[in-house]
Amino acid sequence: MKKWMKLMPFWAPGLLLYALFFIYPTLTGFYYSFTDWDGLSPSYRYIGFDNYAAVSQDIVFHKSLVNNLKFMAAILLSQTVISLLLALRLTRQSKAIVALRALYFLPTVLSSVSVGFIWTFIYDPTLGSLNALLERVGLSTWAQNWLGDSAIAIFSVAAVQAWAHIGQMVILFVAGLQSIPKELLESARLDGAGRFSLFFRITWPLLAPAAAIVVSYTTIQSFKAFDLVFTMTGGGPAYSTEILSTYIYGSAFLSYTFGKAATASVFFLALISIITFLQFRLLRTDRISY
Amino acid sequence: MKSIFKLSKIALVIAAALLVTVLAACGSGNGLGNSANNNDSGGAAGETKQAGSGVKDPVTISFLHWRGEDQAVLDVIIDKFEQEHAGIHVETQVFPSDQYQSTVQAKLIDGSVGDVFTSFPGAQFEAIAKAGLFADLSGESFVSAYEPALIEAGQKDGKQLALPYQLVYNIPIYNVALFEQHGIEVPKDWDGFLAAAEKLKAAGLTPIAFAGADIGPGQFMNPMVMNNAPDEQIFAKLQAGEAKLTDEWWVKTLTQFKELNDNGYFQKDALGTKADAANALFIQEKAAILASGSYQLAGNKASNPNLRQKLLAPITVPADQAVFEGIHTTTFMLAVNSKSKHPEEAKLFIEFLSRKDIAAEYANGTGQNVTVKDVDYTSEELKVVSEWTTKKTRFQPRFTITNTEVQEAVLSSIQAVLGGTEPQKAAEEAQAIVDQQIGK
Incomplete structure (x- = not known):
C-alpha cells in the first residue's frame, strides 16, 4: 500500500468536511452571484457582472461597509487592549486568578441572542438599568439613548460584543504569556530592564502569535456579528447599525434577491481575507524565534 | 506494522461511512434542482398514502403560521376539526413573525410541510405568488364566507390565492x-x-x-x-x-x-x-x-x-379635507401550498376555519377580529374594533410597498x-x- 493511501484516514475526513461545508458553498455562492435567482423560483438567469455593479453602487451597502469598519475598529481596539491588560494580571496560577479567568470567560458561553436581549433591556432608555444606574450615582449627564442615537448605536453594540468576548481573548493571551520562557524575562530583568521595556522588548514581540490570533479572530468576529445586531437593533435606526452580514441577510431573506446577497458575500469574503492577511503581515508572526 | 495496517483499514471504513452519511444528508437537503417537478421527493411531515382500493389511509397535513400566542385556541379548533374529519391529522409548526418572513418560503418549496400556511400581505405575498406556491382558491365554496372587501389583499391577477383571516386596525x-x-x-x-x-x-x-x-x-x-x-x-x-x-x-x-x-x-x-x-x-x-x-x-x-x-387615528389635515378615518389590514392569510400532496384535506381545514362559529371561537379566544361574515364578538375589545368596520378606512399603505x-x-x-x-x-x-x- 502506498504511503499516501495509508495516511488517507488522517487527512481525508477533514478535507472532505472542509470541501463539503466550506469550499462547495463558497463556490455555489460565487456561481449565484452571476444570477438573478430570488431564492424561491426554480429558474434564474445569468446576468454577468450586473450584481457586482449594483452592489458596489448600492447606498445601503456603502453604509453597511462603513458601519462595519467602525464596528471592527471599536471592537478590535477595546477587546484587544482590555483583554491584554487583564491577561497580564491573570497569568499566575492561584485559585483566585483561575476563578477570575472563569468569571471573565462566562459571557462567552452565553448565546449571542441571549446577550443581545439582555443588553437591549439594559440599554432601554425608559426601563433600562444602565441609565438608571448612571442617574443614581449622579452621572445623569452620561445617560444616553444608547441604541436609538444613530451616532453612538453602532458603538453601543460593539461594547456588548467586546463584553461578551473579552474573556475568550484573555484565555488566548494567558496561553501566549505562559508560553514565554521565564529565563528570557529573568535575564532581561538582570540586565536592568524596567516594566515597560520588559513588556515592549520581550513580552509583546513574543506574544505576536497569540496577538495575531486574537486580532484576526476579533476582526472576523466583528464581521460575523449578525445575531447581536439582529436582536438588538435590526440594523436601525436609519441604517446606523446595518453591517455587512445584516445587509446580506436582508438581501437574501427579506428582499428575495439571492444573487445580490451572494455578490455581497463575495465582497465580504474578499474583504476579510485581505484584512486578515494584512494583520498577519503587520504583526510579523513569521519572525518569532527563541 | 500489522496492527497499524489494521487500524488504517478501520479508519478507512469510518471515513467511507462518514462520506456516505454526509453525501446522503446533502442530497436530501438540495431542493432547488428537483423540487419543481418531482412530486415524490422529500419526506412529508407525516407520511400518508392513497390506497389503491380508494380507502383513504390517515392523512397528516402540516399547518405553518406565526401566531404563537393563538396556538392554545387553535389547538382546540384543530381537535374539533380532527373529530369531524376522522383520518385527517393537523400538525402545526409556529415560527416568530420575523423568522416566518425569512424561512417559510424555503420550507414550502418541496411541499413536504405547509399544506396549509399563512402569509403576510405585501412583499411576502408577492414573493410566494411569484414562486407559484399558492394553490388557486377561486371558486371554492368557503370563499363566500368572507367579507368580499376584506379579502382583496389575497387576490392577484383575478385569482383568490389566499384568504386573509384577521382584521387589524393599524391606528393608535x-x-x-x-x-x-x-x-x-x-x-x-x-x-x-x-x-x-x-x-x-x-x-x-x-x-x-x-x-x-x-x-x-x-x-x-x-x-x-x-x-x-x-x-x-x-x-x-x-x-x-x-x-x-x-x-x-x-x-x-x-x-x-x-x-x-x-x-x-x-x-x-x-x-x-x-x-x-x-x-x-x-x-x-x-x-x-x-x-x-x-x-x-x-x-x-x-x-x-x-x-x-x-x-x-391622527387626522393630519383640516377636518373637511380628511378622506380616511383610519387604517385596516387584513392579514394572517390562509393558503394552500400548490406543492401539497394533500390539497383536498388542506382545503377542508380552511373550510372549517371559515365557518362563522369557528371564526367566532378563534376571534373571541384570541382577541383578534376576523374577516369572516356575521361573527358574534363577545369581548369588549373586539366590540370596540368592530365599531370601525362601518368607518371609512383604507388598506395599510405600508403593505402596498412590495x-x-x-x-x-x-x-x-x-x-x-x-x-x-x-x-x-x-x-x-x-x-x-x-x-x-x-x-x-
Whole structure:
C-alpha cells in the first residue's frame, strides 16, 4: 500500500468536511452571484457582472461597509487592549486568578441572542438599568439613548460584543504569556530592564502569535456579528447599525434577491481575507524565534 | 506494522461511512434542482398514502403560521376539526413573525410541510405568488364566507390565492379614562391632535408611547400618511417612479413626525424604545396613546384589566379635507401550498376555519377580529374594533410597498427625522435609495 493511501484516514475526513461545508458553498455562492435567482423560483438567469455593479453602487451597502469598519475598529481596539491588560494580571496560577479567568470567560458561553436581549433591556432608555444606574450615582449627564442615537448605536453594540468576548481573548493571551520562557524575562530583568521595556522588548514581540490570533479572530468576529445586531437593533435606526452580514441577510431573506446577497458575500469574503492577511503581515508572526 | 495496517483499514471504513452519511444528508437537503417537478421527493411531515382500493389511509397535513400566542385556541379548533374529519391529522409548526418572513418560503418549496400556511400581505405575498406556491382558491365554496372587501389583499391577477383571516386596525389605541379625566375629545384634525397631546403633556403624562426602535415607524406611518396622500396607489406609484418621497405628501408627513417629536409628545428617547417598553408605558397608564394597532388591545387588557381602550387615528389635515378615518389590514392569510400532496384535506381545514362559529371561537379566544361574515364578538375589545368596520378606512399603505428595500428606506426616513435630520434631507436620502431600487 502506498504511503499516501495509508495516511488517507488522517487527512481525508477533514478535507472532505472542509470541501463539503466550506469550499462547495463558497463556490455555489460565487456561481449565484452571476444570477438573478430570488431564492424561491426554480429558474434564474445569468446576468454577468450586473450584481457586482449594483452592489458596489448600492447606498445601503456603502453604509453597511462603513458601519462595519467602525464596528471592527471599536471592537478590535477595546477587546484587544482590555483583554491584554487583564491577561497580564491573570497569568499566575492561584485559585483566585483561575476563578477570575472563569468569571471573565462566562459571557462567552452565553448565546449571542441571549446577550443581545439582555443588553437591549439594559440599554432601554425608559426601563433600562444602565441609565438608571448612571442617574443614581449622579452621572445623569452620561445617560444616553444608547441604541436609538444613530451616532453612538453602532458603538453601543460593539461594547456588548467586546463584553461578551473579552474573556475568550484573555484565555488566548494567558496561553501566549505562559508560553514565554521565564529565563528570557529573568535575564532581561538582570540586565536592568524596567516594566515597560520588559513588556515592549520581550513580552509583546513574543506574544505576536497569540496577538495575531486574537486580532484576526476579533476582526472576523466583528464581521460575523449578525445575531447581536439582529436582536438588538435590526440594523436601525436609519441604517446606523446595518453591517455587512445584516445587509446580506436582508438581501437574501427579506428582499428575495439571492444573487445580490451572494455578490455581497463575495465582497465580504474578499474583504476579510485581505484584512486578515494584512494583520498577519503587520504583526510579523513569521519572525518569532527563541 | 500489522496492527497499524489494521487500524488504517478501520479508519478507512469510518471515513467511507462518514462520506456516505454526509453525501446522503446533502442530497436530501438540495431542493432547488428537483423540487419543481418531482412530486415524490422529500419526506412529508407525516407520511400518508392513497390506497389503491380508494380507502383513504390517515392523512397528516402540516399547518405553518406565526401566531404563537393563538396556538392554545387553535389547538382546540384543530381537535374539533380532527373529530369531524376522522383520518385527517393537523400538525402545526409556529415560527416568530420575523423568522416566518425569512424561512417559510424555503420550507414550502418541496411541499413536504405547509399544506396549509399563512402569509403576510405585501412583499411576502408577492414573493410566494411569484414562486407559484399558492394553490388557486377561486371558486371554492368557503370563499363566500368572507367579507368580499376584506379579502382583496389575497387576490392577484383575478385569482383568490389566499384568504386573509384577521382584521387589524393599524391606528393608535387611547386610554379612554385619561382622555375623560383631562376633558379631551377625540381630535378631528391636526391642530386638535396637537392640542390634545399638549394637554396630556401638561398633565405630566406621556402623550404618545412610540416604539421608535422597532414597530413604531411601520405602524404609525400609516395613519400619518393616509390623508396627506389620499391616493391609495401612492406607494405603487413611488415604486413605478411616478411619485417621489421628496414630494409634498411625504415631506409633510415627516415634518409632522418631527413636530410630535420636537414638542416632546413621544416619550424621551423614542428611537431607542422597543415595543415592549412602549406597551408598558401605556399599560401602566403613564402614556395616554399607544402608537400601535388593535392587535395590542387584548394584550393590554390582560396586563391591566382596568384599562378602557378605544382607537383613534391622527387626522393630519383640516377636518373637511380628511378622506380616511383610519387604517385596516387584513392579514394572517390562509393558503394552500400548490406543492401539497394533500390539497383536498388542506382545503377542508380552511373550510372549517371559515365557518362563522369557528371564526367566532378563534376571534373571541384570541382577541383578534376576523374577516369572516356575521361573527358574534363577545369581548369588549373586539366590540370596540368592530365599531370601525362601518368607518371609512383604507388598506395599510405600508403593505402596498412590495419592495422590502423601498419599505426600509421609507421607514428609515422617519427614524432619521426623529434622530434630528431635517425632513427634506431625510426624504432626499430615502428617495436616492428608492431610485436605486427601482432602477431610475
